[in-house]
Amino acid sequence: MARVREFDTEAAVEAAMTAFRGRGFEGTSIQDLVDATGVGRGSLYAAFGSKEGLYLAAVDRYREKYALPLIDIFQSGAPVRELVREVLVDLVDDIVNDGNRLACLIVSAATERVPHDRVIAERLRSTVDTLEDALTEVISHAQASGEISSDRPASDLARFFVMTAQGLRVMGAINPDRRSLMTTVEVATACFD
Structure with missing residues (x-):
């Protein structure tokens, strides 16, 4: 049985977007993203596949919000x-x-x-x-x-x-x-x- 996602994906992407804006991709560690989103490492990987996947979601969110x-x-x-x-x-x-x-x-x-x-x-x-x-x-x-x-x-x-x-x-x-x-x-x- 698949686990139900227990966090707000949009809120996590928004928090990750702010973290990436503050430190860049390379300067933002997975732990920084865990701290910023309040979502566990495993859950982030399950939802986004990788740090790159979360970054892409953050870039897309930035595009939707600002551009x-x-x-x-x-x-x-x-x-x-x-x-x-x-x-x-x-x-x-x-x-x-x-x-x-x-x-x-x-x-x-x-x-x-x-x-x-x-x-x-x-x-x-x-x-x-x-x-x-x-x-x-x-x-x-x-x-x-x-x-x-x-x-x-x-x-x-x-x-x-x-x-x-x-x-x-x-x-x-x-x-x-x-x-x-x-x-x-x-x-x-x-x-x-």
């Missing part, structure tokens, strides 16, 4: 320049108010895991492509209506936005100075005139 909701914001119908500024300012606020300096799991996975983990590389590429495609569509409509200039291809502007957001995360981890980060937001926003 994909941006698509709804992009499609809200607000002017593109306002959308870009709102998302970047919210990001700066998150960075400045995060006393733990938790890393963006997408950025840390890209630097730590992508070189030797094809599954993570594909997951991250899919996330970035999804964001860029959604924003490209919104920018294209804004260009067609004359809301913003058509001097640059919509896809280039969308890619620039995603890179700017990820760059803010990296630089914010180094120096979470609001004034400095907001300078970047203002320059980036001006690109959508």
Whole structure:
């Protein structure tokens, strides 16, 4: 008879996601994950197969919680320049108010895991492509209506936005100075005139 899982899988993934954001994949031991989730080692292995399996679940949860909701914001119908500024300012606020300096799991996975983990590389590429495609569509409509200039291809502007957001995360981890980060937001926003 199979044992019934005796813990909340979603809560465990959420706790593991925070642990991985704080220490990275390599810096997070199985014992760290046991401590963070409150779930025994054997139960974690039974549920996720391996540390890598739990990490993949954490990356997927991060995508669902932080990346994909941006698509709804992009499609809200607000002017593109306002959308870009709102998302970047919210990001700066998150960075400045995060006393733990938790890393963006997408950025840390890209630097730590992508070189030797094809599954993570594909997951991250899919996330970035999804964001860029959604924003490209919104920018294209804004260009067609004359809301913003058509001097640059919509896809280039969308890619620039995603890179700017990820760059803010990296630089914010180094120096979470609001004034400095907001300078970047203002320059980036001006690109959508």
